[in-house]
Every structure is written in structure tokens, then in C-alpha cells.
Amino acid sequence: MIIEPKTRGFICLTAHPTGCEQNVLNQIEYVKQRPIKNGPKKVLVIGASTGFGLASRITAAYGSNAASIGAFFEKPPSEGRPASPGWYNSAAFETQAHKDGLYAKSINGDAFSNEIKKQTIDLIKADLGDIDLLVYSLASPVRTHPETGERFKSVLKPIGQTFTDNTVDFHTGEVKEISIAPGTEDDIKNTVAVMGGEDWQMWIDALKSAGVLSEDFKTVAYSYIGPSLTEAVYRKGTIGRAKDHLEATAFKITDALKDINGQAYVSVNKALVTQASSAIPVIPLYISLLYKVMKEEGVHEGCIEQIERLFNARLYAENLELDDAGRIRIDDWEMRDDIQAKVLELWKQATTETLPNIGDLKGYETDFYNLFGFKVDGVDYDKDVNEMVDIPGLQ
Numbered sequence: 001m002i003i004e005p006k007t008r009g010f011i012c013l014t015a016h017p018t019g020c021e022q023n024v025l026n027q028i029e030y031v032k033q034r035p036i037k038n039g040p041k042k043v044l045v046i047g048a049s050t051g052f053g054l055a056s057r058i059t060a061a062y063g064s065n066a067a068s069i070g071a072f073f074e075k076p077p078s079e080g081r082p083a084s085p086g087w088y089n090s091a092a093f094e095t096q097a098h099k100d101g102l103y104a105k106s107i108n109g110d111a112f113s114n115e116i117k118k119q120t121i122d123l124i125k126a127d128l129g130d131i132d133l134l135v136y137s138l139a140s141p142v143r144t145h146p147e148t149g150e151r152f153k154s155v156l157k158p159i160g161q162t163f164t165d166n167t168v169d170f171h172t173g174e175v176k177e178i179s180i181a182p183g184t185e186d187d188i189k190n191t192v193a194v195m196g197g198e199d200w201q202m203w204i205d206a207l208k209s210a211g212v213l214s215e216d217f218k219t220v221a222y223s224y225i226g227p228s229l230t231e232a233v234y235r236k237g238t239i240g241r242a243k244d245h246l247e248a249t250a251f252k253i254t255d256a257l258k259d260i261n262g263q264a265y266v267s268v269n270k271a272l273v274t275q276a277s278s279a280i281p282v283i284p285l286y287i288s289l290l291y292k293v294m295k296e297e298g299v300h301e302g303c304i305e306q307i308e309r310l311f312n313a314r315l316y317a318e319n320l321e322l323d324d325a326g327r328i329r330i331d332d333w334e335m336r337d338d339i340q341a342k343v344l345e346l347w348k349q350a351t352t353e354t355l356p357n358i359g360d361l362k363g364y365e366t367d368f369y370n371l372f373g374f375k376v377d378g379v380d381y382d383k384d385v386n387e388m389v390d391i392p393g394l395q
């Protein structure tokens with residue numbers, strides 16, 4: 001079939017297998033040039049199909065010859081209906097990994113559930129024995145609690161007072177003011193239940209009791225801080241409370257892993273266009289200005305550049321360069337004073353008329369379409385493509 005993008009607000013309902021494949025191959029090429037000394041060998045990535053998680057899987061596999069199990073929640077294709085992009089990404093990754101002699105298998109389902117945890121542990125036992133790295137890169141709007149069956153929904157709201165500022169609709173380029181009413185105590189509780197650290201801890205507990213964590217095991221989860229501009233709606237909002245909880249969980253996990261000399265880390269990553277971040281108000285305008293400034297300064301990175309640097313310059317380097325709160329910072333270039341001063345200056349000038357010049361709306365839009373395999377360089381979109389793609393290592 002011929003597959004075209006079908007967008008609804010900040011999501012795209014279709015995905016292109018060839019474009020997704022090309023994105024994955026480009027990431028593999030990038031990492032192959034940058035091998036990791038003493039890197040991971042047996043890796044589980046939760047949230048492995050898109051964004052930072054996919055980049056983590058590719059970095060471990062192609063930077064360090066790691067065997068990888070990817071867990072994710074993606075929609076398979078049906079006749080005439082393309083799969084979700086993470087499905088095609090995983091198919092492309094595992095096809096290439098198998099060609100290159102790398103172990104790569106995957107599990108598609110709700111990682112919050114006990115069933116998926118059990119299935120994953122069984123697979124580790126059968127095939128790998130144990131793992132030395134778990135990357136926790138899940139981003140989800142909902143979670144069903146495995147013990148109580150309660151269903152939580154996360155929300156992106158400020159706390160305490162209404163937040164009002166500009167955002168951009170990147171499809172139309174229109175800059176307009178939005179107001180978001182503050183979240184309730186329940187909103188905070190629900191968002192922490194979905195995006196906080198409880199499920200990360202549950203994974204570790206389950207893996208540890210099953211005896212499938214190696215000596216010197218490491219685990220890393222991803223967080224975000226960002227500038228004062230987005231603070232009220234992000235870091236000091238409901239999602240920020242979840243990130244506080246995630247960060248606190250890292251210390252608890254490290255304590256629980258003492259006997260195997262294990263370590264849990266949080267890495268604070270850069271703001272990037274992913275399916276998760278496109279849904280956050282104000283962030284698209286911030287990202288379009290940030291991209292412009294970082295590209296001009298020659299320090300722009302995408303997911304693969306970020307994660308390759310995380311592994312090579314922090315996680316598997318001599319010095320992790322932890323901040324005062326014990327976190328890894330690969331948002332260091334985003335947060336540079338000169339970069340932030342320029343973004344703040346541009347923020348004050350941003351209107352529908354000025355944004356095409358002062359911001360990188362084109363870059364934002366291209367990255368957005370690329371997430372779904374569209375507008376990827378070198379792909380012929382007029383060519384008939386088979387939507388019924390299998391993931392070769394899918395269990």
C-alpha cells in the first residue's frame with residue numbers, strides 16, 4: 001500500500017515501515033562509529049521501541065555487542081492498516097541485529113503488568129541467564145496497578161495556580177496563549193502512580209528475586225528538568241512530582257542491590273521531540289527555540305547522540321559527573337547559561353509572525369514526522385510498501 005501521514009493534533013495515526021527502518025539504520029550507523037569500552041553485554045530495555053529507549057537498545061547492541069531484550073507496547077499491523085511506529089522500529093532493529101549475529105528478542109504488552117514481568121524473566125532465564133543493564137524508558141499516559149487493578153491516568157498540570165503562557169501549534173505555526181488550571185491532589189497522586197518510580201522498583205524486585213541480575217548490575221531511568229520557562233507546567237507540575245519520585249526511587253533501588261554491588265541511576269536528558277513530549281503544552285514552543293539556538297551553537301543532539309554520550313561519557317566512563325542530587329546530567333548542553341539566555345530572549349519575541357525566523361519550526365515538524373517514518377531522507381514514499389511486517393524476535 002501507499003502510506004501517508006494522517007495527523008490528529010499532536011499524534012499521527014499512520015506510520016511508514018521503510019521510513020522507520022531508515023531511521024533505525026541511521027542510528028545504528030552512528031553508534032557503530034563510537035564503540036563503548038567495557039560496555040553492557042546483556043541488556044533489558046523497557047520502552048525499547050521509540051525515543052530514548054530505542055536509542056538505548058541500539059547503543060547497547062551496536063556500541064557494545066550486547067544481547068538485548070526489548071519490552072514495549074505497540075500496535076501490530078493489520079491488512080490495510082499500518083502498525084504503530086515502534087512496531088516497525090523494532091522489526092527493523094531485530095532484522096538488522098540478527099543479520100549482524102546479535103541476540104535480539106522482544107516482548108509486546110503492558111510492562112506494568114505481572115504477566116509481562118514474568119514472561120520477560122522466563123525469557124532471560126532461558127536465553128541469557130542474567131542481565132547486567134536494565135534501561136527503564138517507559139512513557140505512558142495510563143497504568144493499571146498490578147496488585148489493586150486500579151487504573152491511573154497521568155496529567156500535565158501545574159500545581160497551586162493556573163499557568164498561562166504561549167505555546168505553538170506546529171502544524172499551523174500559530175503561537176497562542178494557553179491557560180492550564182492547577183491539578184488536584186488526586187491528579188498528583190495519579191501522575192506519580194503512572195510516571196513515578198514504583199513500577200521501576202517492581203521490575204527490579206521481580207528480577208532480583210528471580211536471581212537474574214548479574215554482579216555489578218546497573219539500571220538507569222530517564223528524567224527531565226528543563227528551564228524556568230517550563231517549570232510551572234513541567235518540573236514543578238504534576239509530572240515533576242512523578243520525576244521527583246522516580247529520582248528518589250533510584251536511591252532505594254541502589255540500597256536494595258548492595259549485595260550484588262548494583263547501582264541505580266537517573267539520567268536527566270535533553271528536551272527532544274518524541275511521541276511523549278509532543279503532548280506536553282508549551283514544550284513544543286520551547287523546543288523549537290531551543291533547537292534553533294543549539295543548532296547555531298553546534299551542540300544540537302537527537303536521541304541517539306544523547307544516549308551514545310550517556311553510555312560513552314557517563315555510564316561506562318571513569319566519572320559519572322553526578323550533580324548535587326546524585327543524577328547524571330546529559331542535559332548539560334541544553335542547560336548551558338548562554339544557551340538558556342538566548343532561548344529566554346527569543347521566547348519574549350515569539351509570535352506567529354516571528355517564529356518562522358527566530359525558531360526552528362521546520363526542525364520540529366521534520367522530527368515529528370520522522371517519529372512516524374515520514375519525511376525521512378532517501379525514502380521513496382510513492383513506492384508500494386508492505387504494511388504487514390513481522391518483528392523477527394517477538395515472543
Ligand code: NAI
Binds near residue numbers: 047050051086271
Ligand atoms: P516515547 O513515547 O518515545 O517512548 C515510550 C516507550 O514506552 C515506547 O517504547 C512505548 O512502547 C513504551 N510503552 C508505553 N507504555 C507502555 C506499557 N504500558 N508497557 C510497555 N511499554 C510501554 O518516550 P520518550 O520521550 O523516549 O520517553 C522515555 C523516558 O524519557 C520518559 O521517562 C520521559 O519522561 C523521559 N524523557 C523524555 C524527554 C523528551 O524530551 N522526550 C526528555 C527527558 C526525559
Ligand code: NA
Binds near residue numbers: 050139
Ligand atoms: Na523510549
